[in-house]
Amino acid sequence: xxxxxxxxxxxxxxxxxxxxxxxxxxxGGGDGKSFEFWSFAAINQKVSVDAYRAKHADVxxxxxxxxxxxxxxxxxxxxxxxxxxxxxxxxxxxNLPKFVQQPQNFVxxxxxxxxxxxGDYLDWVMKQSVAxxxxxxxxxxxxxxxxxxxxxxxxxxxxxxxxxxxxxALWPTWDAFIETGKRYKQATGKAxxxxxxxxxxxxxxxxxxxxxxxxxxxxxxxxNPQVRAAFDxxxxxxxxxxxxxxxxxxxxxxxxxxxxxxxxxxxxSWMLNTIRSTAPDTKGKWAIAKIPxxxxxxxxxxxxxxxxxKNPQAAWNYIKEMQSPQGQLDHFGxxxxxxxxxxxxxxEKLASSKDPFFTDAPTGKIYTxxxxxxxxxxIGPDSATIGQEFLNAITNVEQSGGNPATAWDDAVRNIKTxxx
Amino acid sequence: MSGVTLTLVxxxxxxxxxxxxxxxxxxERLAPYAYIAPFxxxxxxxxxxxxxxxxxxxxxxxxxxxxxxxxxxxxxTRMFGDPRFWNAAGNTVSIWFLSTVPQLLLxxxxxxxLNHARLRFALFFRMSVLVxxxxxxxxxxxxxxxxxxxxxxxxxxxxxxxxxxxxDFVQSTVGSHVLIATMVVWRWFGxxxxxxxxxxxxxxxxxxEAAAIDGAGSWQRFRHITIPSLRPxxxxxxxxxxxxxxxxxxxxxxxxxxxxxxxxxVRQCQTLTLFLYEQGFGEFEFGYGAAVGVALFxxxxxxAAVNYLLAGRIRADR
Numbered sequence: 001x002x003x004x005x006x007x008x009x010x011x012x013x014x015x016x017x018x019x020x021x022x023x024x025x026x027x028g029g030g031d032g033k034s035f036e037f038w039s040f041a042a043i044n045q046k047v048s049v050d051a052y053r054a055k056h057a058d059v060x061x062x063x064x065x066x067x068x069x070x071x072x073x074x075x076x077x078x079x080x081x082x083x084x085x086x087x088x089x090x091x092x093x094x095n096l097p098k099f100v101q102q103p104q105n106f107v108x109x110x111x112x113x114x115x116x117x118x119g120d121y122l123d124w125v126m127k128q129s130v131a132x133x134x135x136x137x138x139x140x141x142x143x144x145x146x147x148x149x150x151x152x153x154x155x156x157x158x159x160x161x162x163x164x165x166x167x168x169a170l171w172p173t174w175d176a177f178i179e180t181g182k183r184y185k186q187a188t189g190k191a192x193x194x195x196x197x198x199x200x201x202x203x204x205x206x207x208x209x210x211x212x213x214x215x216x217x218x219x220x221x222x223x224n225p226q227v228r229a230a231f232d233x234x235x236x237x238x239x240x241x242x243x244x245x246x247x248x249x250x251x252x253x254x255x256x257x258x259x260x261x262x263x264x265x266x267x268x269s270w271m272l273n274t275i276r277s278t279a280p281d282t283k284g285k286w287a288i289a290k291i292p293x294x295x296x297x298x299x300x301x302x303x304x305x306x307x308x309x310k311n312p313q314a315a316w317n318y319i320k321e322m323q324s325p326q327g328q329l330d331h332f333g334x335x336x337x338x339x340x341x342x343x344x345x346x347x348e349k350l351a352s353s354k355d356p357f358f359t360d361a362p363t364g365k366i367y368t369x370x371x372x373x374x375x376x377x378x379i380g381p382d383s384a385t386i387g388q389e390f391l392n393a394i395t396n397v398e399q400s401g402g403n404p405a406t407a408w409d410d411a412v413r414n415i416k417t418x419x420x
Numbered sequence: 421m422s423g424v425t426l427t428l429v430x431x432x433x434x435x436x437x438x439x440x441x442x443x444x445x446x447x448e449r450l451a452p453y454a455y456i457a458p459f460x461x462x463x464x465x466x467x468x469x470x471x472x473x474x475x476x477x478x479x480x481x482x483x484x485x486x487x488x489x490x491x492x493x494x495x496x497t498r499m500f501g502d503p504r505f506w507n508a509a510g511n512t513v514s515i516w517f518l519s520t521v522p523q524l525l526l527x528x529x530x531x532x533x534l535n536h537a538r539l540r541f542a543l544f545f546r547m548s549v550l551v552x553x554x555x556x557x558x559x560x561x562x563x564x565x566x567x568x569x570x571x572x573x574x575x576x577x578x579x580x581x582x583x584x585x586x587x588d589f590v591q592s593t594v595g596s597h598v599l600i601a602t603m604v605v606w607r608w609f610g611x612x613x614x615x616x617x618x619x620x621x622x623x624x625x626x627x628x629e630a631a632a633i634d635g636a637g638s639w640q641r642f643r644h645i646t647i648p649s650l651r652p653x654x655x656x657x658x659x660x661x662x663x664x665x666x667x668x669x670x671x672x673x674x675x676x677x678x679x680x681x682x683x684x685x686v687r688q689c690q691t692l693t694l695f696l697y698e699q700g701f702g703e704f705e706f707g708y709g710a711a712v713g714v715a716l717f718x719x720x721x722x723x724a725a726v727n728y729l730l731a732g733r734i735r736a737d738r
Contacts, residue, residue: 077704081484098704102486245570245588247678247685252571261571385703388679395678395685399591402686417504418703 034060035087035314040072040301041065043273044335045090051330052322059314069095069301076306080105085306088315091138093300096128097381103131107305110136112316120325120341124376129302138302139323140340142331144268145367146203146296149275152359153285154263158187164361168289174204174233177292181242184263191244191262193237197394198248199266201234205390207296209375212386217378221386222412231390235407238398245399254278266291268298269338269367276357288361295373300340338367345372382419389415474710482706495711505712507687508695511597515691516665518601519608524657526609531616532646546617549610557607561674564603565590590676596689600671608664612657619653620646652734659727663720669693692716
């Protein structure tokens with residue numbers, strides 16, 4: 001007994017210690033070459049990791065597909081607060097500002113040589129991962145660009161032009177887009193687009209020169225006429241009877257996509273993968289035209305290295321090789337994510353790429369064009385919350401019978417409550 | 421007998437050497453504590469510590485990956501002035517009411533039926549009411565959300581057959597509450613039924629027979645025998661379902677997949693626990709989320725106290 005008692009206490013103490021000690025690092029082996037990588041699910045990150053491993057057989061990469069981009073950011077936050085951190089993590093652009101506000105949690109990539117490659121990336125994309133004292137926290141992996149994906153068969157049935165150039169000419173502006181929607185609805189009795197919040201407002205508000213924050217990083221969402229104009233066009237679409245009232249990425253939205261419940265959907269480059277996997281039977285029935293307003297960006301992600309990472313150098317080697325202009329171009333060839341490195345935009349592999357699923361639409365050219373005319377704006381720590389409240393206000397009018405006349409004031413009030 | 425007395429009063433001369441005695445005595449005295457320690461250690465780590473720590477965090481502006489600033493009761497003043505908090509509180513009460521009342525009535529009737537002396541396959545029916553209870557709540561939520569779907573749901577298809585326009589349950593306030601309440605009733609009615617049934621079986625059959633002989637109909641027996649004899653257990657189920665109702669989380673989280681943390685665009689079905697989760701793990705405002713948790717705790721304590729008083733009164737009545 002006298003022997004067993006201390007053993008028991010020691011066991012209990014060990015359990016306690018194991019439960020309380022924050023993890024000190026990620027996976028990877030002790031050889032300094034291997035690393036643990038957290039990415040999103042359903043973006044086919046494995047293809048690129050395999051390509052990297054094919055060239056570096058001695059490197060072990062432990063890839064974890066955490067979940068959606070939001071879930072990955074949540075898991076990262078929890079890990080940073082006191083858990084096991086990965087060596088390399090993918091962060092979606094909308095989630096980035098909250099991390100950039102707390103640069104002490106990440107390796108300043110300048111210490112690993114980020115200054116040498118910084119110039120390879122679109123300037124306004126790169127800027128978003130630079131913290132207040134110039135720390136470089138992330139390297140951009142891709143950008144979304146903007147376009148409209150539409151069903152040629154449904155357009156033909158409504159006597160609308162099916163050719164991408166002619167379809168794009170239908171909607172030089174968002175007002176013209178809504179008018180086209182009314183024509184479609186009149187001809188077929190069906191919804192033209194999936195929803196007003198994401199496919200209209202969220203696109204329009206990302207085409208401005210100044211969004212929720214001013215150049216001087218002051219909050220201006222409630223008095224910026226460009227935001228108000230985007231909101232109004234969203235409300236107009238919500239009340240025009242041209243939307244299916246399907247919130248993007250919900251299960252019924254996916255079902256509607258596959259069944260042709262709506263004919264057009266806002267589609268940044270990464271959305272093409274979503275359409276392809278959600279509605280495989282619609283192959284060859286889609287085409288892609290330019291977005292109303294011509295230019296804009298939705299989405300894009302960054303690779304970052306947490307401060308407590310065990311093998312930051314191994315993670316950096318991966319970034320340097322796979323996110324180089326050539327690396328991103330190869331990645332585009334594999335999964336279609338648009339590079340954030342403008343030097344390859346003229347490359348034949350990208351400029352002349354065609355996608356058979358979308359009736360050979362020149363995807364490379366459409367998306368790079370939408371980026372080159374873009375006016376960059378500052379994205380702040382509360383941008384995601386503000387955007388969500390505006391989206392909610394429009395969805396409320398569209399799907400829950402909210403009053404369009406008070407929608408703006410309600411949204412602004414909700415934002416003030418949310419961001420304190 | 422005398423032998424026992426002898427061992428109880430040991431002579432000083434027969435005592436073992438003092439050192440050995442203390443070491444052995446200490447070990448024997450501590451051993452039982454070591455045996456029960458695992459539970460208490462785990463409870464302290466995963467129960468007591470987080471519980472106490474919540475009260476501490478509630479006094480801070482707590483950014484899990486940034487600064488933690490002491491702000492006193494500011495989180496609480498903010499909460500009392502926050503329309504989102506009151507909206508969540510209102511939704512919680514509404515969903516609680518819509519789920520508890522039908523659930524208890526249904527369980528009462530079912531228990532009365534299942535208690536019937538001449539019911540065939542009684543055991544089969546008594547077991548089957550528990551099936552929803554053992555089904556995963558997530559599976560239940562997903563299936564019900566599909567049944568109630570606006571465009572492809574079975575319920576709206578049936579409504580369409582009789583010419584009713586599709587109802588968007590999730591996007592409307594009343595509809596989403598009804599949907600969640602239906603799931604809660606579905607999950608819990610069997611459990612409550614069995615509680616009532618167990619209590620009913622303690623009522624002597626002779627009482628029912630005597631009432632029947634005196635000419636009491638089925639309804640009168642239900643009204644004057646079943647309900648009074650179930651009174652303590654009814655109070656108990658009201659209290660437990662109230663505490664459960666205050667903590668409804670999974671159902672609202674899973675029905676509005678487009679905006680899960682707010683349960684829809686205008687927070688139409690966001691409950692208090694979901695609001696807590698949104699603030700804590702969506703916005704990462706740990707301090708504010710903790711404050712909501714403390715408020716929830718206070719409400720539950722108040723309800724438990726009311727239960728205690730009511731139960732005491734019932735005992736006094738008897």
